[in-house]
Amino acid sequence: MLEDKISYHIIHSALNDFLGSLVSEVIIAGGGPSGLVAASFLAEKKIKVVLLEKKFSLGGGIWGGGMMFPRIVLEKETKYILDKFRIKFIVEEDLFIIDAIETAAKLTAGAIDRGVKIFNGITVEDVVIRKESLAGVVVNWTAVTQGGFHIDPIALSSKVVLDATGHPAEISSIVAKKVGSLKTPSGKIAGEGSMWVEPAETAVVKNAKEIFPGLYVAGMAANAVFGSPRMGPIFGGMFFSGEKSAELIIEKLREKQE
Numbered sequence: 001m002l003e004d005k006i007s008y009h010i011i012h013s014a015l016n017d018f019l020g021s022l023v024s025e026v027i028i029a030g031g032g033p034s035g036l037v038a039a040s041f042l043a044e045k046k047i048k049v050v051l052l053e054k055k056f057s058l059g060g061g062i063w064g065g066g067m068m069f070p071r072i073v074l075e076k077e078t079k080y081i082l083d084k085f086r087i088k089f090i091v092e093e094d095l096f097i098i099d100a101i102e103t104a105a106k107l108t109a110g111a112i113d114r115g116v117k118i119f120n121g122i123t124v125e126d127v128v129i130r131k132e133s134l135a136g137v138v139v140n141w142t143a144v145t146q147g148g149f150h151i152d153p154i155a156l157s158s159k160v161v162l163d164a165t166g167h168p169a170e171i172s173s174i175v176a177k178k179v180g181s182l183k184t185p186s187g188k189i190a191g192e193g194s195m196w197v198e199p200a201e202t203a204v205v206k207n208a209k210e211i212f213p214g215l216y217v218a219g220m221a222a223n224a225v226f227g228s229p230r231m232g233p234i235f236g237g238m239f240f241s242g243e244k245s246a247e248l249i250i251e252k253l254r255e256k257q258e
Contacts, residue, residue, distance in 0.1 A: 017117065017119075018119070020117075021050045021117050021119070021156065022156055022157065023156075023157050023158070024048045024049065024050040024117075024156070024157075024158045025047050025048045025049070025158060025159050025160065025253060026042055026047055026048070026049045026050070026158055026159065026160045026161075026162060026249060026253075027049075027050050027051075027052065027136065027137055027156060027158040027160075027161045027162070028049060028050070028051040028052070028161075028162045028164055029052050029124045029137065029161065029162070029163055029164060029165050029170065029171045030051075030052075030053065030060065030163070030164035030165040030166060030219070030221065031051055031052075031053035031055075031058035031059065031060065031108070031118065031120070031164075032058075032059065032060020032061060032062070032164060032166055032219055032220075032238070033059070033060060033062055033103075033107060033219065033235055033238040033239060033242065034164045034204075034208075034218040034219025034220075034221075034222075034238045034239070034241045034242035034245070035051060035053075035060070035162065035164030035218065035219065035242065036051070036058065036059070036107040036108060036110070036111045036242070037081065037107065037238075037239050037242030037243055037246070038162055038164065038218055038242035038243070038245045038246040038249075039051050039111045039114075039116040039242075039246075040084075040085075040107075040110050040111045040114050040116065041242070041243055041246035041247070042116075042246045042249060042250065043111065043114040043115045043116045044114055045250055046115075047249075047250070047253065048117075049115075049116045049117065050116075050117050050119070050156065050158070051111065051116055051117070051118045051119070052119055052122045052123075052124060052137070052139065052156075053118065053119070053120045053121075053122070054120075054121070054122060054123040054124075054142045055120065055121070055142070056120050056121055057104075057120070058104065058107075058108040058118065058120065059103070059104025059105075059107065059108060060104075060166055060219075061166065061233075062100050062103050062104040062107075062235070063100060063101065063104050064100070065100035065233060066232065066233035070099060070100040070101050071097055071098070071099065071100055071233075072097075072098055072100050072103065072233045072234065072235050073095050073096065073097060073098075073233060073234045073235070074089075074095065074096040074098065074234065074235055074236040074239070075094075075095060075096070075201070075234075075236045076091070076094060076095070076096060077236065077240075078096065078236040078239055078240070079096070081239045081240075081243070082096065082098065084110070085103075085106045085107055085110045086106060087099075087102060087103055087106050087107075088102065103235075121141060121142050121143065122139050122140070122141060122142060123139065123140055123141070123142045123145045124137045124138065124139055124165075124170065124171055124174070125138055125139065125140055125145060125153055125174075126138035126153065126174060127161070127171065127174050127175055127178065128155050128157065129175075129178060129179070132179075132213060133212075133213035133214040134160075134161050134175065134212060134213065134214030134215045135157055135158070135159075135214065136155055136156050136157035136158050136161070137155070137156055137158075137161060137171070138153045138154070138155050138156075139153055139154060139155075139156060140153040140154075159214070159252075159253060159256060160214055160215075160216065160249050160252060160253065161214060161215050161216070162215075162216045162217070162218055162245055162249065163215060163216065163217045163218070163221045163225075164217075164218045164219050164221055164242070164245075165221050166219060166220045166221055166224075167192055167220050167221075167224055167230070168221075168224065169189060169217065169220075169221040169222075169224040169225050170221075171215065171221075172189060172211060172212075172215065172217055172221060172224075172225050173189055175211075175212050175215055176188060176189050179212060182211045182212055182225070183209075183210065183211045183212065184211060184225060184226055185226075189224065189225055190224075190225065190226055190227025191224060191227055192220065192223055192224040192227070192228070192229070192230055193223075193227055193228055193229040193230065194229060194230070195229060195230050195231065195232050196229035196230075196231075197229075197231045197232065197234055199228065199229055200223060200228060200229040200230055200231035200237065201231050201234065201236060201237035202237070203222075203223055203226065203228035203229070203237075204219060204220065204222055204223050204228070204231065204237040204238060204240075204241045205237055205240045205241050205244055207222035207223055207225065207226045207228060207241075208222050208241040208242075208244045208245040208248070209222075209245075209248065210248065210252070211225060216245050216248060216249060217245070218241045218242050218244070218245035219238050219241050219242065220238070222241060
């Protein structure tokens with residue numbers, strides 16, 4: 001029956017993709033703007049990247065724009081990244097205004113076109129630590145975690161993990177509970193501050209760094225870890241944070257090879 005063939009090819013193709021992603025160079029948790037930008041920059045360097053998104057849709061907080069008005073704002077320094085992903089913009093008062101839906105779609109397509117392997121509907125619920133360094137993540141279907149079902153997860157291994165989970169900083173919080181101390185002023189997750197656009201835009205780039213051996217943070221997860229403010233629907237810093245984290249990870253992987 002045709003139904004049998006359809007079922008077979010869905011399962012066979014998806015399972016092969018998943019089996020081929022059990023071991024990678026970089027795992028990115030979170031498919032928002034910083035995670036997608038980081039993934040694209042890494043994949044361009046022929047690095048094997050697996051991106052995990054707990055929801056079905058990629059793009060993080062972009063889709064809703066500002067209070068469900070589907071527009072987001074960037075500063076003009078981001079033009080080369082907009083050009084890279086072919087995102088259209090208009091200029092108003094030295095700011096770029098871009099369509100939220102187009103941005104989420106093109107960042108996602110750009111990552112896929114560059115070879116990033118994306119899995120949605122998957123939640124990171126734990127981590128793998130070896131020799132005092134992060135060596136992978138423990139995952140389950142989001143539906144399993146939301147349903148409260150008692151089903152054991154599985155592990156995916158990598159050389160580096162990037163926490164781009166946004167405001168909750170989920171992976172960093174898990175690691176902090178496991179090891180007790182991170183490379184932050186307090187040694188802990190500071191928690192995100194209130195909205196203050198200018199310092200938040202700067203901080204989200206500055207805070208993109210390694211906070212535990214093998215664990216990097218980017219985007220709002222980075223600001224949540226270091227206690228910096230949130231910035232709302234302006235996304236230039238998010239893009240730059242993803243780019244910077246990719247550069248740091250590339251350097252880290254080169255060091256591991258030497």
